[in-house]
Amino acid sequence: MNAWLHILAALVLAPLIPGIINRVKARMSGRVGKPLLQTYFDLAKLTRKGLVESHTASFMLGVGPAVSLAAVCGALCLLPSPASPAPASFGGDFMLAAYCLGLSRLALILAALDTGSSFEGMGASREAAFSALAEPVLFLALLALAVDAPSLSLSGMLGQGLSGALAPERLFVPLLLFILLLTENCRIPVDDPNTHLELTMIHEVMVLDHSGPDMAMISYGAALKLWFFAAAVTLSLLPVQAMPPLAAWAAFLAGVALVAVAVGLIESSMARLRLLRVPRLLGSAGALAALSLVLTVWR
């Protein structure tokens, strides 16, 4: 029961994260901003709308969002809860989580290409290229966690906190996961979710032709993916496994909210990188991950 609690929390609370980010951004620029629960309202509205599909599209336009959302839910099932291991876990399950996110990405890319729009093709091609570069960074960062962990499952790797001898490389992993959060969820500095010029965007431009329930699934899936990474960052920082359950939950939820605030702060204080610079960001993240891994293995 306890194990499923985290999934329940994610499913219910995930749409809050975009709300927190938007509220922080608004406050930083001196506005009041949208309500904190705006994403819930949007989702409720979208599910009550009809479907508008492109003449060009085949079955993939509709299948894509559903598969994408299901795959993200699958990845969430592998994350441990603050007070107990994940419902499903085995040694090496981080690979399943990463590939589930990959499946979710492929489904959205194919749905985008199904419309035959050049804008959506553009977004799809960028998404494919950047996430291919992000994948090894994710694996290296998780490996650095795995080397020290009691077991090779996400449940064993996360929630240990920065225990043991204090070493600088331990701080790298949460930082790397945070950079990956920004990349995989298409936040600034990789992508700007707010622009209206389609040419500058990755994720938002891929979903231009989705409407109603499809769009709801995509938005909800994006919120869940954001939750996945925020939870991973938090769990890699906080030693929740050693805390009493209630304190662990409180610390975890506060941590996730703080990650969302940090994303909002970064979005208010930075500009988007030129697209050509994004591989450089990922390359340096990869180098940092490799360094952290070598240091962990060496010690």
Next chain:
Amino acid sequence: MELFGLSLAFYLLGALASLAFAGRETANHLGPAGAVAGSLVGLAGLALTPASAVAQASLPWGLPLGSLALGLDPASRLFLLPVYAVGAAAAVAGSLALAGSEAAQAGPDRRGTHWFFFNILLAGLALVMAARDGVVFLIAWEVMSLAPFFLGSLHDDEAEVREAAWTYLVCAHLGAALVIAFFALAMGQAGATGFAALAEAARAGRLTMPSLLFFLAFFGFAAKIGLVPFHVWLPAIYPAAPGHVAALMSGGMINVGLYGLWRALEILPPPAAWQGWTIAGLGVASALLGILAALGQGNLKRLLAYSSVENMGLICLGLGLGLVGLACGNPAMAALGLGGALFHMLCHAGFKSLLFLCAAEVLTAVGSARIAHLGGLAKRMPAVGTLFLLAGAGIAGLPPLPGFIGELTMALAMLAGLDLPGLLPRTASAASLAALAAVGGFALAAFAKAGGLAFLGAPRTPAAAKAEAPSHAALLAPLFLAAGLVTAAALAPALLRFVGQAVLAFPGMDPAPARAALEQAAMAARTVGFFGAGIILLAGGLLWLRARAGAAHGRRREPTWGCGYTAPTARMQYGAASFVEPAAKLLAGPMGLTRRLDMDPGLFPKRATLFVVSRDAARDRLFTPLFEAVARLCDAAKVVQHGKVHLYILYVLATVVLLLAWKLS
């Protein structure tokens, strides 16, 4: 063993019958019938014997060298499985594809010889995997290497096809030369030809220069496997060969190189760690370069060919890590590496042949396999489109399809490699996991490109707009393979245990910990299976909800949003070159992409044309100069051949004098 013999007999009957009826429509029925019957009997033989059984048979043999020793053990059975399964599917698909087609064309009907060589290829493959004697192995190897040359050059009125077939022939024989050298050296030193005797000699230390033998075997078989830089024949012959031949070659034949390597490693003395790292290193290079080249291709079949290079690289990575584990006394790593490699081999065979059969249907329907000529085919041929997209996701290793289990098992081997002694091996294990991740990411991009641009969106040419769905019969072979793959996904733990029998029989494998490690992987596969079922159910439920929402709130069709532009055309879609542009900006070198922009001069150019070409670097920079140098050398040697008879007599005299002088001194 009896059923194996019966299947061989069916192949040979099919071959002879298609020769006997050459030039008639009957050949197009009898040849495939022999192939299908042989394959099904072979499959039945595999199903009816326990996976761990070892059978031996010795038959009379007329040659003075070697003996006709045949046998089946877990490794043979494992490698025979894709040969039989893909062989049957390819025969059915080929028979339908060639029905009536040749007769309509001018010129002789070549289907009789085609089916002869098709059956001979299958028989050769089966014989290679049953041979327990070096001489028999080499003969079968040669038969198996020659047949694809004739199969691939069915349409040899096209210059491209002729060149591709020649490329294949040269590569196959350069590899075969090394393989022959390996066996000749080993048999000479051991004084025997049987595999068991060779292994005995290796254990007794009678094989001197084991490192040389290792390199001869590795490079010889690598030419067949298609590792970088010996891969140049794959992207040449696959697009040129008919679809069913490409399916058989990619699913059944290419694995024979892995099988040969496996046997050679069993014969040679226990592997040293550096040998494992060599195989793994070349595997990683092949995987990365292969998938980047695949991403850059504009032709569907060439893309699939480079993806084979990638997958063979991954398999060799697993194999190499397994050998490292054996050498370093890490049985978990050894079992998981070898097991993951073999499992991935099976999945690749199924997915790749399915993809080639789908590509063949596209070629038939549209008349071109270039992505720039395709688009929107999923609407007109939904079954082929669905199968291609699913197989693409599967070969990119995505769950819940079985390709994921193989990659997961190899990843578990890499995780076990983190326990190796020393910083360098641990870092190398971690680096191979990062490479696996990068390959996975780029494979996803490559198959998003292949499936998304060929089957989704708007048709780019009138031919693609008018493409007709294949008949139900033509879907039989792809559906057979797809059913096999779905079974593999559902029964992944059982399949992993089947693969484990071959792994446990590998010499030097410590059975108890190896079995435990494989059992752990099988349990992980079981979890993944339930997990995948959950994802499928959830996605199905969401689709049902979506359909209900559509019914309740209305559903209508509108044009794609064109940002206010009112006259969009299909040519404005993202194409093959534009889709890879973000990756090409960074990795144009390894992807082999070169671009040329032709633009009218001046500030307001009227016309501009952009050419993006992907060439094979190994072919252009390594093999073409090498063979040109060889050709120049041969030309230079022609001075001794001038047609003057009196000088030729002088050569004879000089030779005789030299021989006499050597004999007398």
